[in-house]
Amino acid sequence: DSGVTQTPKHLITATGQRVTLRCSPRSGDLSVYWYQQSLDQGLQFLIQYYNGEERAKGNILERFSAQQFPDLHSELNLSSLELGDSALYFCASSVEAGVETQYFGPGTRLLVL
Amino acid sequence: ILNVEQSPQSLHVQEGDSTNFTCSFPSSNFYALHWYRWETAKSPEALFVMTLNGDEKKKGRISATLNTKEGYSYLYIKGSQPEDSATYLCAFNYGGSQGNLIFGKGTKLSVKP
Numbered sequence: 001d002s003g004v005t006q007t008p009k010h011l012i013t014a015t016g017q018r019v020t021l022r023c024s025p026r027s028g029d030l031s032v033y034w035y036q037q038s039l040d041q042g043l044q045f046l047i048q049y050y051n052g053e054e055r056a057k058g059n060i061l062e063r064f065s066a067q068q069f070p071d072l073h074s075e076l077n078l079s080s081l082e083l084g085d086s087a088l089y090f091c092a093s094s095v096e097a098g099v100e101t102q103y104f105g106p107g108t109r110l111l112v113l
Numbered sequence: 114i115l116n117v118e119q120s121p122q123s124l125h126v127q128e129g130d131s132t133n134f135t136c137s138f139p140s141s142n143f144y145a146l147h148w149y150r151w152e153t154a155k156s157p158e159a160l161f162v163m164t165l166n167g168d169e170k171k172k173g174r175i176s177a178t179l180n181t182k183e184g185y186s187y188l189y190i191k192g193s194q195p196e197d198s199a200t201y202l203c204a205f206n207y208g209g210s211q212g213n214l215i216f217g218k219g220t221k222l223s224v225k226p
Contacts, residue, residue, distance in 0.1 A: 002156060002158070004156075031212060033212070033213065033214075035216075041218075042117075042202075042216040042217060042218040042219065043157075043202070043204075043214075043216040044216075045213045045214060045215065045216075048212060048213050055212075056208055056212070056213045058213060090156065090157075094212060096212075097212045098144075098212055099144050099145035099162065099164055099206050099212065100162065100212065101147070101159045101162050102147070102159070102212070102214065103159065104149075104156040104157045104158075104159075105156055106155070106156050107156055
């Protein structure tokens with residue numbers, strides 16, 4: 001157990017809908033990262049927050065957004081969902097925002113029908 | 114486009130065999146190289162973070178080396194056991210203080226008893 005929690009574990013929804021994925025980092029970690037794992041793709045970096053501020057952005061679609069709250073938990077919002085958004089979404093956290101070990105949560109498996 | 118390549122894609126060995134895999138990454142803008150172990154239905158588990166050229170890290174029967182000048186890292190497993198069966202991921206940190214990682218697609222190791 002990495003200490004990073006994610007909810008829900010599984011999510012099934014329809015195209016066009018909006019969902020919110022939640023992540024609580026390890027106690028004391030200030031940085032949160034979101035990654036997407038699609039079929040036949042490696043883990044793709046989406047976005048990073050550090051102490052409430054956006055720090056880095058990867059190939060995140062405009063339909064997706066995220067935020068990190070004062071208690072350091074983070075939410076990833078996915079809207080106007082398409083079939084191709086079906087994937088495993090991981091959250092990871094680290095103490096700071098540099099070259100440190102990132103600890104991964106259990107992931108949320110999203111299925112868009 | 115920054116790319117991380119891992120080889121082989123999959124590997125089948127017998128219990129007791131020693132094995133190694135390769136991770137190739139861009140040799141410029143290097144900040145760190147991460148190795149993760151990912152078992153099916155679990156989340157990626159951090160093995161090593163390596164930052165210096167010539168770095169060698171060891172954790173039990175698993176060790177890794179790093180060559181930043183030529184852009185490769187090797188992961189070695191000595192005396193493979195069935196519980197070593199997993200996908201081994203490497204990830205390249207090019208963003209420095211930003212910490213976001215580019216992952217390879219992994220090497221899937223199966224160890225037969």
